[in-house]
Amino acid sequence: MEKKSEDYDVVIIGGGAAGLTAGIYCARARLNTLIIEKSLLGGLATYTSEIENYPGFPDRETGPNIMKQFEKQAKRMGVKIKLTDVKTVRFGIDGHHVETFRNIFHAKSVIIATGGKPRLTKAKNEEKYLYDKGISFCATCDAAQYTDKTVMVIGSGDAAIEEGMFLTKFANKVVVSVLHNEGIMDANQIAQEEALANPKMEFKWNTLVDSFEGDGHLDKVVLKNLKTGELEEVSVDGCFLFIGYIPNTEILKGMIDLNKLGHIKTNDRMETNVSGVFAAGDVRDKELRQVATCVGDGAIAGVNAEKFISDMETFEHKILQKDKVGLIYIYSAIDAIGREILLRMQKIEEEYKDKVKLNVIDAYKGESLCRMLGDACDNKGFCKKFGQVNLPSVVYTKNGRIVEVSSNLTKDTVVNKLNSLLSTTLS
Ligand SMILES: Cc1cc2nc3c(=O)[nH]c(=O)nc-3n(C[C@H](O)[C@H](O)[C@H](O)COP(=O)(O)OP(=O)(O)OC[C@H]3O[C@@H](n4cnc5c(N)ncnc54)[C@H](O)[C@@H]3O)c2cc1C
Secondary structure, eight states: OOOEEEEEEEEEEOOSHHHHHHHHHHHHTTOOEEEEESSOTTGGGGGOSOBOSSTTOTTTBOHHHHHHHHHHHHHHTTOEEEESOOOEEEEETTEEEEEOSSEEEEEEEEEEOOOEEEOOOOOBTGGGGBGGGSEESOHHHHGGGGTTSEEEEEOOSHHHHHHHHHHTTTOSEEEEEOSSSTTOOSSOHHHHHHHHHOTTEEEETTEEEEEEEEESEEEEEEEEETTTOOEEEEEOSEEEEOSOEEEOOGGGTTTSOBOTTSOBOOOTTOBOSSTTEEEOGGGBSOSOOSHHHHHHHHHHHHHHHHHHHHHHHHIIIIITOSSSEEEEEEEOTTOHHHHHHHHHHHHHHHHTTTSEEEEEEETTTTHHHHHHHHHHHHHHTSOSOGGGSOSSEEEEEETTEEEEEEOOOOHHHHHHHHHHHHHSOOO
């Protein structure tokens, strides 16, 4: 089957808090923006019973309600949305390609906001009881079916303790398996205090899951005491795992820099190591994974994607202009020698009148243009990274193609090179 091709300015993979925010910023900058989401718009936060710490919702709003507002706003801004799974991506200096089962989407910039998926305990029989067989990852979705029953929660972080307390509104008893010594949890202090005071919550300290047991449906979790090695069978009607998330980066392996745990490495501008490809939200290597930080990431990624596209257009049409021999001068505006040489370059351009076009890039302000030059130079085999070239430097172009990078900036050298470029036809 031939795949249908569509062009966008920006394609965002993942429609959670980070992706929807990036979409709002891109669409508001009048970019033709597509979000591709494989399951539920709103992402992980839609599985959260209550979100107490996202500003602007003082009355303990639910995750689904907050995320519905994100979705409405993105749609109102004109973001296009496709509900399908991204299978592969290809990044190149001639544009990026995002493939689903039926389509190939071509984009000037891609924002990866694919979040993560729940970590499993790797205890015996776990695979047998996942989802509708008794092991769940979403209290909001599944709590009601455990009304007046007993459930176990695995973990002691914010998600485990807060969702565990939510479960006590339905279940008679919530048994919490905690790795640490008695009284020690990873959750925030307020959640810990509330949980310890909750009569429906019972804690199994120093334990991890040894196996899941049942006859078709989970009815027992066997816990192992880490100190004594003793096994304890706990009868339950269901079990909720809240032991962290693994980043959804399988489709990116070998294409983009990841850390040891598979999170995408970015800088403060959410740029990855690939030009025009940004990452935002839980999927990236960062300190705090919360809706508020995902929103911040999404905003930064959106703004920088817009800047990247605008720089790319400047780069292609102005910097690598085709009509004249090009002299691109890259310098640091705070360097006195660099400023002096700038005057020399301007005089040279004047001498050549309409035959040579000078473009000036301040390396500090024009970092993204420098990066594009670096990529283009790399392609021509001149230098791997533009950052490796001394400042100030010049790049000579002809017919919109890079010919040479040089830090020899004497008037004679520059004039000789320009003369030679003007007198030869480039193959
Ligand atoms: C139980 C629980 C409670 C939480 N409580 C809070 C809280 O109280 N306050 C708070 O601020 N945060 C809370 N969080 C954290 C918060 O939910 C996350 O930090 C945030 O939702 C992550 O947003 P995201 O956009 O980065 O990723 P996600 O929301 O995970 O969105 C990523 C999206 O990408 C999609 N996707 C992945 N791969 C592909 C692909 N190949 N093709 C297409 N789509 C793809 C996924 O389907 C998903 O919808 C909680 C999390 C959990 C699990």
